[in-house]
Amino acid sequence: MDNIKLVPSLIIFAEVAQRKSFTQAAKALGMSKSAVSQHVSRLENQMGMQLLSRNTRGMSLTANGHKLCIRSEMLRDQVDLAFQELASAEEMPSGTFSITYPYLIERNVVTPALRQLCLEFPDIEPRLVMTDEAKDIISDKLDVAIFAGNLPDSNYRALPVGSITEIFFASPGYLQKFGTPERPEDLLQHRWVSTQWQKPVQIVQSRDGKSSTEVRLRSYARSNSMSSIVEMAIQDMGFVLLSAIASEPLVQTGQLVRILENYRGKQWPFHFVHPFQGEKPIHVKRFHQLVCHFFGKANMGEPGSN
Numbered sequence: 001m002d003n004i005k006l007v008p009s010l011i012i013f014a015e016v017a018q019r020k021s022f023t024q025a026a027k028a029l030g031m032s033k034s035a036v037s038q039h040v041s042r043l044e045n046q047m048g049m050q051l052l053s054r055n056t057r058g059m060s061l062t063a064n065g066h067k068l069c070i071r072s073e074m075l076r077d078q079v080d081l082a083f084q085e086l087a088s089a090e091e092m093p094s095g096t097f098s099i100t101y102p103y104l105i106e107r108n109v110v111t112p113a114l115r116q117l118c119l120e121f122p123d124i125e126p127r128l129v130m131t132d133e134a135k136d137i138i139s140d141k142l143d144v145a146i147f148a149g150n151l152p153d154s155n156y157r158a159l160p161v162g163s164i165t166e167i168f169f170a171s172p173g174y175l176q177k178f179g180t181p182e183r184p185e186d187l188l189q190h191r192w193v194s195t196q197w198q199k200p201v202q203i204v205q206s207r208d209g210k211s212s213t214e215v216r217l218r219s220y221a222r223s224n225s226m227s228s229i230v231e232m233a234i235q236d237m238g239f240v241l242l243s244a245i246a247s248e249p250l251v252q253t254g255q256l257v258r259i260l261e262n263y264r265g266k267q268w269p270f271h272f273v274h275p276f277q278g279e280k281p282i283h284v285k286r287f288h289q290l291v292c293h294f295f296g297k298a299n300m301g302e303p304g305s306n
Contacts (some may be wrong), residue, residue: 006046009039011079013051014072016040020059041140053169070297075288081120094123100135101128101146101228104164104246105270108298110146113290121283131193132225144284145273146291149197158271161289162295164243166198166265169256173236180238181259184213191220191238193229198241198266207262241265244296270295273304 015025016036026033031078044051051065063071079179101110111217114126127285129135129142135154137145151158168187170180181187200219222237223229226246234242242256272288274280280288 006043007075009043009046009133010068010072011076012036012039013043014069016052017061017065017069018073046301047195049248049286064278070293073289076292077286081286081289092123093121093281096127097124097144097283097287098127098142099129099144099146100140100142101130101248102132102148103130104132104148104243105146105295105298106130108245108295109291113294114289116290117283117287120286124283132197137273143274144287147271147273148268150170150269154273156273156275158273159279161265161270161272161288161292162299164245164299165242165267166243166260168239168260168263168265169242169247169251170234170239170259171234171236171256172254174233174238175257175259184215184260184263187215187217187239190218191222192197192217193221193232193238193240194219195226195229196222196224198243202241202265204260204263204265207264232234242301243268 003109006202012025012029012031015029016022019025019028020035022040024031026036029036038053047064047068049064050062051068053060053062066300099110101115110128114128118124118126129140134144134147134152135142137143145156147158148164174191181190194217201214201216203212203214221229221232223232229240230246230250232238232243234250239259240256247256248257251258272291274284276284
């Protein structure tokens with residue numbers, strides 16, 4: 001397979017996947033819809049696998065399509081960046097770049113994104129504030145804040161990153177001692193280890209999203225830190241609501257197991273907040289691209305992410 005010849009098709013596929021529409025992708029690329037469709041079909045034929053599921057309600061990515069989409073988006077972003085760098089070759093960013101973000105996304109999202117950013121812009125000097133508490137960009141002298149949850153009113157610009165869905169976990173030791181809940185109502189008899197932003201009244205949805213149940217959970221222990229409640233759960237102190245990003249390594253090692261597999265909790269949006277009113281500096285724009293890329297990659301285990 002001559003992979004170089006497939007580069008244009010990969011970039012076009014990334015646009016189709018992002019917009020979930022051949023028509024919208026064609027419009028954005030300045031191409032005909034049929035030409036865009038031909039590129040995607042050629043890519044599927046060359047790779048010998050289906051990348052998109054097409055039906056009367058629209059389209060969705062297959063599992064293979066989702067994996068390729070992540071790589072294709074990176075390729076597209078690199079091409080865009082190359083032209084931007086040429087246009088601003090004399091204005092390469094340098095100096096302090098201050099970022100705040102929650103503990104949850106440190107390892108699998110922010111750190112690899114920042115590593116790549118520093119390779120591309122070696123003169124920037126990262127300054128990191130990792131906290132689960134909200135920070136103000138201006139008063140705390142920050143360039144970027146990655147924010148989880150509903151955004152407060154402000155004049156800052158907010159770009160979407162993605163969302164996580166909370167699911168239920170407990171340690172094998174806790175379940176051996178207190179039993180395994182089978183229904184959302186059973187949680188009322190169990191110890192809940194929660195963060196300060198998780199509310200006692202939870203809307204628990206079925207995995208297919210077709211039904212929901214309101215339950216009032218009993219908070220056994222609370223913390224202002226996600227890492228703290230994870231540690232308490234590992235130590236058999238109660239069940240927790242975690243995302244796939246936080247839980248996946250602990251599930252793999254057997255420290256936590258999923259409970260109530262047919263149910264899920266609240267969905268939390270993530271935003272990339274910055275103070276720039278006009279065109280963003282090139283390194284800020286690139287950092288947003290990288291954060292979105294690694295967030296999507298880390299979030300593949302979320303319900304409905306495939």
